[in-house]
Amino acid sequence: MSGVRAQQKEKTRRLLVDAALNQLSAARSFSSLSLREVAKEAGLAPTSFYRHFSDMDELGLTLVDEAGLTLRQLMRQARQRIAKGGSVIQISVETFMELIESNGNVFRLLLRERSGTSAAFRAAVIREIRYFTMELCDYLQQANDLDSEVAYMQANAAVTIVFSAGSDALDMEDKTERVQLSKQTIQQLRFIARGAAELSDRRKAGRKTRK
Amino acid sequence: MSGVRAQQKEKTRRLLVDAALNQLSAARSFSSLSLREVAKEAGLAPTSFYRHFSDMDELGLTLVDEAGLTLRQLMRQARQRIAKGGSVIQISVETFMELIESNGNVFRLLLRERSGTSAAFRAAVIREIRYFTMELCDYLQQANDLDSEVAYMQANAAVTIVFSAGSDALDMEDKTERVQLSKQTIQQLRFIARGAAELSDRRKAGRKTRK
DNA sequence: AGCAATAGCGTACACGTGTACGCTTAAATT
DNA sequence: AATTTAAGCGTACACGTGTACGCTATTGCT
Numbered sequence: 001m002s003g004v005r006a007q008q009k010e011k012t013r014r015l016l017v018d019a020a021l022n023q024l025s026a027a028r029s030f031s032s033l034s035l036r037e038v039a040k041e042a043g044l045a046p047t048s049f050y051r052h053f054s055d056m057d058e059l060g061l062t063l064v065d066e067a068g069l070t071l072r073q074l075m076r077q078a079r080q081r082i083a084k085g086g087s088v089i090q091i092s093v094e095t096f097m098e099l100i101e102s103n104g105n106v107f108r109l110l111l112r113e114r115s116g117t118s119a120a121f122r123a124a125v126i127r128e129i130r131y132f133t134m135e136l137c138d139y140l141q142q143a144n145d146l147d148s149e150v151a152y153m154q155a156n157a158a159v160t161i162v163f164s165a166g167s168d169a170l171d172m173e174d175k176t177e178r179v180q181l182s183k184q185t186i187q188q189l190r191f192i193a194r195g196a197a198e199l200s201d202r203r204k205a206g207r208k209t210r211k
Numbered sequence: 212m213s214g215v216r217a218q219q220k221e222k223t224r225r226l227l228v229d230a231a232l233n234q235l236s237a238a239r240s241f242s243s244l245s246l247r248e249v250a251k252e253a254g255l256a257p258t259s260f261y262r263h264f265s266d267m268d269e270l271g272l273t274l275v276d277e278a279g280l281t282l283r284q285l286m287r288q289a290r291q292r293i294a295k296g297g298s299v300i301q302i303s304v305e306t307f308m309e310l311i312e313s314n315g316n317v318f319r320l321l322l323r324e325r326s327g328t329s330a331a332f333r334a335a336v337i338r339e340i341r342y343f344t345m346e347l348c349d350y351l352q353q354a355n356d357l358d359s360e361v362a363y364m365q366a367n368a369a370v371t372i373v374f375s376a377g378s379d380a381l382d383m384e385d386k387t388e389r390v391q392l393s394k395q396t397i398q399q400l401r402f403i404a405r406g407a408a409e410l411s412d413r414r415k416a417g418r419k420t421r422k
Numbered sequence: 423a424g425c426a427a428t429a430g431c432g433t434a435c436a437c438g439t440g441t442a443c444g445c446t447t448a449a450a451t452t
Numbered sequence: 453a454a455t456t457t458a459a460g461c462g463t464a465c466a467c468g469t470g471t472a473c474g475c476t477a478t479t480g481c482t
Contacts, residue, residue: 215478245469257471258473
């Protein structure tokens with residue numbers, strides 16, 4: 001019942017997953033990784049790969065799942081920090097940027113496979129990002145008392161801006177450049193928040209007078 | 212002097228470029244294209260490829276250049292339409308969406324290689340997009356009398372939003388879905404415009420009182 | 423007219439790829 | 453203790469890849 005075998009299997013499975021993640025870089029996308037490369041990096045014979053995944057695609061989807069997990073951890077962490085007070089937007093952006101610095105490869109995976117070549121991957125990534133967006137949407141609607149449609153548009157725009165900034169940040173090695181980018185991103189999010197708040201107010205006023 | 216030879220060479224060079232472009236699709240990225248495939252599609256022997264490009268990379272950069280050209284045509288067309296009156300934002304978004312419907316592959320190339328695997332490609336794509344952004348920035352600054360830094364942030368955010376929407380539009384086969392996306396994008400751009408105008412005003416007021 | 427340049431082709435090679443197949447060895451089950 | 457299960461390995465194969473090399477045929481130049 002201890003499952004020495006299953007335990008060992010899970011261990012080398014992780015070896016494969018980690019091997020794939022570690023091979024990702026600015027110059028190396030998941031789709032450019034070969035089964036043999038991953039197996040070799042994990043210290044396995046090529047054919048042993050099949051004991052864990054039937055395909056590189058299957059490994060890839062596992063990776064996307066892990067990336068989604070990381071994204072959710074990010075949200076949790078941001079919420080905790082926000083609870084302690086401070087500018088919501090600023091804290092969110094800074095938390096996000098930290099994630100990118102420490103988990104660049106995970107983020108790269110999401111960015112690339114989003115517009116990648118495999119329909120399954122795209123669907124999986126889009127699902128994760130949508131989940132992320134919806135979570136933000138709920139928060140905005142509740143915290144700022146927004147019209148639900150307006151909240152969605154704001155959340156969607158904000159996520160787009162932040163992800164794009166993250167993508168840019170990945171290519172920066174200079175620290176001050178990144179700080180500058182953060183500032184700009186924060187300002188852009190404020191633009192959006194401002195516009196959304198206004199539209200939401202206008203809609204509410206419209207509903208009132210119509211009654 | 213007529214240059215029968217050079218003329219013919221240019222012709223088959225175009226054959227290669229077009230062959231590469233035609234092979235692009237949702238399921239096929241440029242980096243997944245092989246020299247042999249492109250040559251075959253162009254009706255050439257693999258080795259004849261080298262008479263025109265030393266590399267697939269060189270062909271790729273040519274493609275990016277063409278994409279940049281398309282982007283500039285887009286700007287010109289949008290400007291012409293704007294001159295005839297109407298909502299600037301609406302016209303811009305609609306023009307952009309038309310481009311995507313008719314030149315999906317060109318746009319896909321830009322989107323993918325932007326976060327792609329080759330540093331040279333990324334640099335080239337980023338240059339084209341930056342040029343696009345700067346052009347918009349100038350327009351905004353002049354037309355709306357904005358603070359220059361604010362205008363840049365607005366232009367940058369707008370381009371990000373529009374490109375992201377374009378990327379989403381590529382995956383839609385339903386027409387009404389695309390119309391809905393356009394509406395949302397227009398609204399999001401208005402959010403940004405609103406926020407930017409406000410910040411610009413605040414900055415100007417600040418400068419006045421300080422004098 | 424004669425020579426040089428060159429676009430395009432065919433052949434050939436070494437290399438990396440996915441994966442089918444059978445074997446070994448150790449855990450799990452009986 | 454005997455048997456079944458399955459993780460991992462090595463070998464082997466067919467296939468697609470980039471590209472070096474030499475050849476042909478046509479254009480351009482002198």
